[in-house]
Amino acid sequence: MVGAKGRTLVLIVLAALLAGSVVYLRVWKTERMYPGDLRGEMVVDGLKRTYIVHLPRNFSEDEHLPLLIALHGGGGSGFDMERLTRGGLNVLAEGERFVVVYPDGVEGHWNDGRNLSRYRAQRENIDDVAFISALIDLFVREYGVNGSRVYVTGMSNGGLMTYRLACEIPERLAAVAVVGVSMSENLYDSCSPRTQVPIMIILGKDDPIVPWDGGELHFGPVKLGRVVSVEKTVEYWADRNGCTVRHGREYLPDADPEDGTRVWIERYSNCSGGAEVVLYGIEGGGHTWPGGYQYLPRSIIGKTSGDIDANGVIWRFLSSYSRDG
Secondary structure: OOOOOOOHHHHHHHHHHOOOOOOEEOOOOOOOOOOOEEEEEEEEOOEEEEEEEEOOOOOOHHHOOOEEEEEOOOOOOHHHHHHHOOOHHHHHHHHHOOEEEEEOOEOOEOOOOOOOOOOHHHHOOOOHHHHHHHHHHHHHHHHOOOOOOEEEEEEOHHHHHHHHHHHHOHHHOOEEEEEOOOOEHHHHHHOOOOOOOOEEEEEEOOOOOOOOOOEEEEEOOEEEEEEOOHHHHHHHHHHHOOOOEEOOOEEOOOOOOOOOOEEEEEEEEOOHHHOOEEEEEEEOEOOOOOOOOOOOOHHHHOEOOOOOOHHHHHHHHHOOOOOOO
């Protein structure tokens, strides 16, 4: 649900570059991309897939760096996800030393399990779980990333895809973070992860697209499937992770009094394997990335909170976990 402008030229060039059936990385820099970014392409299930990778300066395979996969919202691209965060994940990658990958969904969308006929990714049941798994394999094999420290975050449609990955390949993920969406009803009813996954959820209470108490997702008059409430989503993962302690709501300082939002945290701890569940609720917050780019007017997507920087909050949470403990 995160859109973008001016992708036509990039898509035309990309179409010309997509050839062959071998997984590989092609260096392809454009003025639109951030310094240090490379464009990658690969073939999964006969379908050509693309992504942007940001490698920190002086990258070496011998470092065995963590890997963060950041999934864009519906109608977007890897570059749009990078832009949404204001390049903040890249900045963190430089200082904290990790690799960031921004994959592209098929025609701007992920097959997150809602089974919507309007989007090719879902209509044709594109195997995006296989795509993300192949990306992990590629970066472990070719770039020496630490397979025990693989993380996924996503916004909106990318957040729904993140839930799906946590359900279907939890053994490959050290932790995940979702922004801007609760679980879809379809996934809530079918998810059966084989292992615990630490999870952080960030959601605006006044999101005009995603109803806090569950119900129909919608962008204007367009209906986009149904989600369960934020409360049911958080309680689901707390139960799955065996958490036995629920901490009371804690309000954070109003760091940006002019943004019309307030942020609180709820934590679930004493979980199996230490896999905590954390909710950041944003009073007054919209369908946005806190501290990020206001990609559409407030009248359409609501307010962007300046009280927290989602990039830093997410990385601090994710990076505290490793699949091997």
